[in-house]
Amino acid sequence: MVDIKEINVERLEVAASMLKAMAHPMRIAILKHLEGGKKLTVTEIHELLKIEQSTTSHHLGILRDKGVLCSKREGKNTYYYLRYNILSQIVDCLETCTCD
Template sequence: MNACSCIYVNDIIMKMDKEKLERAAYILKAMAHETRLCVLMQLAETKEKSVSDLQQEVGCEQSLLSHHLTDLRAKGILNARRDGQRNLYSLNNEQIIPLLECILNYCK
């Protein structure tokens, strides 16, 4: 392999890593709020909850909680489904759970 192809392969690897880093920063920014972290931890424990259940556990106004839920859903971190008149929220990917645990353990 000549030097030119090595540089090209390295550029592809660097671009891939940059895309992963950008995605990681995007996810971490979305999580970077006490209420959002609390919501994610609650959903990590019970898999799926309604807005009213989350409101009781998180302890903030329903309108503010809905704003946080909408943002987390828009960023692909949460799923939402309708059950009658209730919206039920769950984690989009459970691989976020070890990340949450790591962050909380780091803060001890």
Template sequence: MKEFVKQMKIKDLDAAQLERAASMLKAIAHPMRIAILSHLEEGKRLTVTEIHKLLDIEQSTTSHHLGILKDKGVLISQREGKNTFYSLKHNSLQNIVDCVSKCTVKL
């Protein structure tokens, strides 16, 4: 069953919601973090190792960025055995990645 979500406008948000939104956007506003989100689109779940190999960056750097995104409520993690899988906390965050990619296209 598809969940009905009322489309909110910025004016409908209270101060606490605006603060959380700003905090999330600040966390996302880094090229490497945008790249991480792009790999987690469409409900994908990836480990730190998978992400660091996809982006060709150090595992410690990947962990640092994932920690920031998780701390700010952008990602969630789920431990399964030795692995921790990361995914978008809210599927609607994919819209931010879509918007950024559309806004950066040269005309």
């Protein structure tokens, strides 16, 4: 049983915010493409998902702002990657839970 004193409300709020950001089909697809330590640019992601680059940038911004993704600028390109590789386990769990 969890002792109520052990619950850190701030951490729970951050976790809930991250989960809300992930809760979109395109964002889940983005996370799937970034599994395994992959780093991809907006262009690479929008080509993989076959969606507009502006839409891709919008989704990446939300994921980055909520702490799900990090970005690193290298020359003219900005690469996006999972802040915590363990987040891919959430995506895997969703895939498993939605199978018939």
